[in-house]
Amino acid sequence: MLDSLRLQLCKIQGRLFELSLTKNFDSEIFITLFMKSKTAGDFGLKYNRLQWAGEEYLLEEVVAELGDKLTAGAQYSKDEMFWIGYTYCYWHFLTEEDNKKIVLKAPPKKMLKSYAGLHTIDTALAIEDLIGYERFDVEKIYECPSCRTSIKLRLSDYWEFTASNERQMGHEAEYSVDCNEHCPKCGKGYRITGGIWEYPALALNDDTTKIDRESK
Numbered sequence: 001m002l003d004s005l006r007l008q009l010c011k012i013q014g015r016l017f018e019l020s021l022t023k024n025f026d027s028e029i030f031i032t033l034f035m036k037s038k039t040a041g042d043f044g045l046k047y048n049r050l051q052w053a054g055e056e057y058l059l060e061e062v063v064a065e066l067g068d069k070l071t072a073g074a075q076y077s078k079d080e081m082f083w084i085g086y087t088y089c090y091w092h093f094l095t096e097e098d099n100k101k102i103v104l105k106a107p108p109k110k111m112l113k114s115y116a117g118l119h120t121i122d123t124a125l126a127i128e129d130l131i132g133y134e135r136f137d138v139e140k141i142y143e144c145p146s147c148r149t150s151i152k153l154r155l156s157d158y159w160e161f162t163a164s165n166e167r168q169m170g171h172e173a174e175y176s177v178d179c180n181e182h183c184p185k186c187g188k189g190y191r192i193t194g195g196i197w198e199y200p201a202l203a204l205n206d207d208t209t210k211i212d213r214e215s216k
């Protein structure tokens with residue numbers, strides 16, 4: 001969940017997309033060019049004067065930047081435009097991904113198709129759906145401390161997200177693993193604890209997990 005300031009910004013971007021309809025811009029062109037624009041880049045920064053200006057002023061900035069590249073054409077509905085603008089902005093703040101990459105992964109046509117199925121669900125879940133398969137996970141084989149049999153686990157079933165940082169190569173995330181299970185062969189309890197570091201995005205950078213006998 002984003003903080004209230006960022007949710008406010010998502011609404012402004014949603015209203016900006018909606019407002020572009022009053023200028024008769026082709027929706028697909030407007031969305032694509034906006035997401036690649038400097039204005040969108042500035043708007044998505046953590047602190048920028050554009051964020052306090054509101055959607056009318058933002059639209060003026062976009063028009064000043066893109067000029068006659070914005071042509072008239074087919075338009076999406078008001079609700080669709082709001083949802084697309086809102087969701088893109090939410091996505092940007094949630095993953096800190098660049099706007100240009102976001103619109104490449106989920107172009108306007110894909111957003112339009114997804115609108116019916118996704119606009120009523122939680123935005124973070126909708127984004128997960130739009131991103132699809134790209135989720136970080138680690139599969140690892142441990143050895144039962146009692147009988148030495150191999151135990152294969154998907155660690156995302158047992159970890160909790162604990163921290164994220166921005167580093168030189170992008171996003172870093174930290175997960176804390178705590179798993180209490182029983183060996184499928186000997187039935188004795190075991191416990192896996194430690195940390196997993198994802199860096200850059202989707203890559204395993206470090207793993208400090210270890211398996212022990214269940215502490216009594």
Ligand SMILES: [Zn+2]
Pocket residue numbers: 144145146147148149183184185186187188
């Ligand atoms: Zn065992």
